[in-house]
Structure formats: structure tokens, C-alpha cells
Amino acid sequence: MDDWFTVEEIDSHTFAISEYKHWEETHCYLLCGQRRAVLIDAGLGISNIKAVVDELTELPVMAVATHIHWDHIGGLKHFDTIAVHESEKDWLSVRFPIPPQAVKKSLTRCSCDFPEDFDIDDYQVFQGMPQRILHDGDRLDLGGREIHVIHTPGHSPGHCCFYELGRNYLYSGDLIYKGCLHAFYPSTDPQLFYESVRKIREYQIAKVLPGHHQLDIPVSLIGEIEDGFAQIEQNGLLEHGNGLFEFRGFQIQI
Numbered sequence: 001m002d003d004w005f006t007v008e009e010i011d012s013h014t015f016a017i018s019e020y021k022h023w024e025e026t027h028c029y030l031l032c033g034q035r036r037a038v039l040i041d042a043g044l045g046i047s048n049i050k051a052v053v054d055e056l057t058e059l060p061v062m063a064v065a066t067h068i069h070w071d072h073i074g075g076l077k078h079f080d081t082i083a084v085h086e087s088e089k090d091w092l093s094v095r096f097p098i099p100p101q102a103v104k105k106s107l108t109r110c111s112c113d114f115p116e117d118f119d120i121d122d123y124q125v126f127q128g129m130p131q132r133i134l135h136d137g138d139r140l141d142l143g144g145r146e147i148h149v150i151h152t153p154g155h156s157p158g159h160c161c162f163y164e165l166g167r168n169y170l171y172s173g174d175l176i177y178k179g180c181l182h183a184f185y186p187s188t189d190p191q192l193f194y195e196s197v198r199k200i201r202e203y204q205i206a207k208v209l210p211g212h213h214q215l216d217i218p219v220s221l222i223g224e225i226e227d228g229f230a231q232i233e234q235n236g237l238l239e240h241g242n243g244l245f246e247f248r249g250f251q252i253q254i
Contacts, residue, residue: 004047004115007056008215010207013145014169016215017052019043024071025108025213029171031164033142039063040162040171041211044107045074045126047115065136066173066211067159068092070103076103076126083132083140085151087158092128097187100125116168129249134160151163153192154183161200168206176225177210178217180251190238190254194229201226221249230251 008016015030022044029040030053037059045048053061063079065072068091076082076092085094091097103125114120136151140162150161155174162171174182175196183190205219228247232238237245238254245252 002047002052002115005043005049005052007052009063010209012168014167015056016209017043017049018215019046021114022046022112025168026071027209027215028075030056030061031142031145031147032059034146035059035143036141037061038140038147039079041066041072041118041173042079044071045077045123046118048078049075050078062132062140064140064162065092066161067156068096068124068173069156069174069196070096070098070107071202072173072211073126074183076128081132082128082130083134084130085134085149085158085160087151088156089130089133091158092127095225096125096127134186136160137246151202151248152196152199154189154191154196155181156187157189159196161196163200163203164199169209170200170203170205170207170211171209172200173211176217176222177212177214178221179213180253181225183252183254184240186240188240188254190229190232190240194226194233194238197226197229198223200229224248225250225252 006018006020013032014214017028026043028043031038039058042063062081065081068088105194134149138149140147148163152161152175183193
């Protein structure tokens, strides 16, 4: 097993594949059904996540992205079947919105024990054509497991969460996690971010599986983040340029 990645078992058919050695501490999730599997997000692309996936399942795997940011799509190059939301298809297949040098600067901004065969000069943001386009309300049938696509824009135009009925898992991407929630880039929308947090509150959620940092987070964090956005809005500050807002266990930057 590649020691760049850490694999943690959520249940006997669900695995978190994490990059704890990097400051982003990204989490990707492998969901295995009876007939096929889905990998939610593909990480940084520093090491080959497909090799790890192949050790965990022999099922055919479709890689789906919560959104097309470099830290979630790096490993898509290793998969034959890729799915992204319709709003960000062109980000993946035509032009990534962030310059390569800015990505490399972010990738190496903190000291990191990169794999010996990793060369930052050779690093490229993945570009390719998705085989499936996702829409709000779509369902991914794995055989005995059904994953619902929830369009949750704000952090990016095509950001999606994935909800599993039955287990009541929410794979929250960059919408919900302990850390700094980013809604300050030109391509973000703080108001839509707030609306997306309220949207997922409609679901019966037993477990939140975030895109970054602490893996085991309470479901109550969703309500706390909603309250944080509500407070910012009530103060008339829910628009770009108003800075960083500190809350217990998370921050919101707009």
C-alpha cells in the first residue's frame, strides 16, 4: 500500500482514502456496491490513488468529483470513467480557472514529505473529458447502494454533495468540514454557499464525511455553520471582501 495515503474503514464497504501528509489533508471516499463502485474525489494527484483503490476492490470504478478544484481532481487521470457536474464540465475539459503556477505555489506552501518520485516541476492540473455529466437529483446505482447527487453551489458553481439513503451518509466535499470554509474567490458565491448549507439540512443525516481535515466530525456542525452564515447575513456582511469570520471549530472567509 502506498504510504502517501492512509486508508480508514468507515464500514465494511466504505473507505476513506486520505492524504494526511499534506497540509490540505484531503479525503476521498470509495463506496463499493454489489455491481460497481464510486470514488468520490481523487485527491491531489501527488501519488497514484488508483493503485490504492485497486487493492480495496475489483469492481469497476467511476470517479466522481464534488467539484473541479485541483485538490479534488488530481487522481482523475488514472480512471477511465469520470463524472462531474454540468456547471464545471468546461473547467475539466476546456480550461482550469486557476493558473498552473498558483496551483503549484499552493501545493508547496507548507513543508511536506512528498514521495521520492514526485517532482513539482512536472505537476500538472488534470484536464480531460468527463464520460458522465451530473445534475441535481441524479442517482448513482451501485447495486444495493444508491447515491443521490445534491447540487450545492457556493464554494464553486458546480459543487455537489453526495447523499446515501439507507446509511444516511453525507459526503460533503468543501461545503462542510472543520477548518476554513472558502467563499472569497471570484468563482465563489457566499449567498449560494449559505443556501446550500440550508439545503442539506433537509436530509436525514447520520454521518458527515468531509473533504478535508478532521474525518470524524459531528452532524451538529452543519447547524453551527448555518448559524454562522445567518449571523454574517444578519450583520449585512454576506458578500465578497468582508474577510474572515471566526467561529468555534470553523471559519468562514468571504
